[in-house]
Structures are given as C-alpha cells and as structure tokens.
Amino acid sequence: MTLKPALELHKVTRTYGTGAQALTVFRDLSLTVRAGEVVALIGQSGSGKSSILHMAGLLERPTSGEVLIAGQNCTQMDDTSRTRVRRIGIGFVYQFHHLLPEFSAVENVVIPQLIAGATEKAAQRRAKELLDRMGLSHRLTHRPSELSGGEQQRVAIARALANRPLLLLADEPTGNLDPSTAEMVHHEFMRLIHDEGLGALIATHNIEQGRRMSRMVMLKDGHIHES
Numbered sequence: 001m002t003l004k005p006a007l008e009l010h011k012v013t014r015t016y017g018t019g020a021q022a023l024t025v026f027r028d029l030s031l032t033v034r035a036g037e038v039v040a041l042i043g044q045s046g047s048g049k050s051s052i053l054h055m056a057g058l059l060e061r062p063t064s065g066e067v068l069i070a071g072q073n074c075t076q077m078d079d080t081s082r083t084r085v086r087r088i089g090i091g092f093v094y095q096f097h098h099l100l101p102e103f104s105a106v107e108n109v110v111i112p113q114l115i116a117g118a119t120e121k122a123a124q125r126r127a128k129e130l131l132d133r134m135g136l137s138h139r140l141t142h143r144p145s146e147l148s149g150g151e152q153q154r155v156a157i158a159r160a161l162a163n164r165p166l167l168l169l170a171d172e173p174t175g176n177l178d179p180s181t182a183e184m185v186h187h188e189f190m191r192l193i194h195d196e197g198l199g200a201l202i203a204t205h206n207i208e209q210g211r212r213m214s215r216m217v218m219l220k221d222g223h224i225h226e227s
Contacts, residue, residue: 004035004070004071005032005033005035005070005071005199006034006070006167006198006199007056007069007199007201008066008067009030009055009065009066009067009068010065010067011030011065012026012030012062012067013026013027013062013063013065014026014051014055014062014063015063024222025048025222026048026052026222028065029052029223029224030224031201031217033167033201035166037199037214038190038194038200038213038214039200039201039202039213039217040204040209040210040211040213040215040216040217041053042204042205042207042210042216043203043218043220047219047220048222049171050203052203053171053201055067056167057169058077058086058090059086062075069085069166070089070166087112088116089167090166090168090169091160091162091165091198092168092171093157093171093173093189094156094170094171094172094173095171095172095175095176096176097144097153097155098156099144099152099156099159100144101143101144101145103143104141104143105131105136105140105142105143105147106124106127106128106131106140108155108159109123109126109127109130109131109155109158109159109162110162112159112162112163113126113127126162127158128140130158130162130192131154131155133192134155134158134188134192135154135188136151136154136158139151148181149176149178149181150181150184150185153174153176153177157173157189161196164198166198167199167200167201168193168198168201169201170189170200170201170202171203172203173185173202173204174189174206174209175204186209190213
C-alpha cells in the first residue's frame with residue numbers, strides 16, 4: 001500500500017531580495033515526504049536546509065511553486081489559515097529546545113495542546129504519556145533549568161508531537177548535544193516518530209544518522225539529490 005504524502009514541495013523556488021541583490025537559494029525544487037517515513041535532509045551550512053524547513057512549516061512563502069500538507073495546498077492560504085494548519089498539522093524541533101523557562105516539563109507539553117483546543121485533562125494525559133515514552137516520567141515537575149541538555153531536548157520533542165501532527169520538521173535536533181547524548185536522544189526520537197506514524201523531514205549534517213532514516217536526500221547547489 002502506498003502511503004499518503006505528509007509533505008509535497010512542487011517546483012519550489014526561494015529568492016531573497018530583489019534586483020542586483022537577489023539571492024536564489026534553490027530553484028524548481030521538488031520533494032515528497034510520506035506518512036510513516038523519516039527523510040534526512042543533508043547539506044552543508046548555508047545550503048538552504050533551514051529555508052526548506054521554513055517553507056515546509058508554512059513560516060515562509062516560496063517565491064514560486066507549491067507547498068502541500070497532507071494533500072492540502074497551503075501556498076495561497078491567508079496567514080490565519082496557515083497558522084491553523086501549522087498549529088495542528090505540523091510539529092517543530094529545533095537545535096535549541098526553546099522551552100518556556102518558567103514552566104515545568106509537563107506544562108511545556110500541555111500548553112500547545114491547550115492553545116489548540118484540548119481539555120486540561122486530555123492535555124495532561126497526552127503530555128505524561130509522551131514524556132514517559134521519552135524516559136522522563138521522573139522529571140515531569142522539573143523546570144528546564146533543572147534538566148540536562150538531553151532531557152531538555154526530549155521535552156522539546158514531546159512538545160512537538162503533543163498535538164499529533166501529520167508532519168514533523170526538525171532542524172539539527174541533536175546538533176547542540178555531546179555525541180553520546182545526541183545518540184541516545186536520536187534513538188528515542190526515531191522510535192517515537194515511528195510509533196506515531198507521521199512523516200518527518202530532519203535536517204542534519206550527520207550523515208551517519210541520516211543513513212539510519214528511511215531515506216536520505218542531499219541539498220547541493222540548490223538541487224535535491226536522492227541518496
């Protein structure tokens with residue numbers, strides 16, 4: 001059975017600036033990420049990986065081309081509609097955790113669910129389930145400053161999955177961790193993505209990690225190369 005696309009980029013071009021100052025990061029780029037697969041996006045710093053994630057996450061609009069989330073064309077949506085799709089359908093994990101420092105681990109995972117309309121009881125249940133699956137059941141009430149770097153990033157991953165998104169986007173999610181912690185977090189991250197059955201696009205410079213994902217694509221000179 002062919003799995004449905006979680007993300008489709010069709011002939012996407014992204015240009016910053018105008019006139020003589022214009023910089024085209026990529027042109028006519030196409031990429032599909034299907035539900036249930038984890039795609040590694042490999043590229044050097046400055047190659048445009050973050051720009052692809054920003055477009056896929058509806059944070060930026062392409063100069064031309066189309067962005068579809070679960071088959072829905074989001075390219076010409078107004079900002080309110082794009083925000084709604086982003087809040088419910090897309091999860092984000094960044095290199096730095098960006099947790100709310102004044103709230104506990106469980107509260108950081110509850111809050112985005114409340115914003116999306118979940119009840120307090122359901123949000124608490126989902127948050128505790130995810131944190132338990134990330135091995136953090138004993139750290140629920142700790143604030144970010146009381147957690148290690150690896151624990152903070154695991155909370156950030158749980159937060160990204162809290163609203164059961166169709167698509168997960170991650171930008172160097174273990175890039176700020178030491179090698180042993182990065183390996184542990186990556187393993188738990190991949191296990192949870194597979195358990196949830198969503199599509200994921202993960203930007204990384206770590207080719208060894210990339211090889212352990214469903215497939216790997218290389219971004220070079222503004223073009224995608226399947227590996």
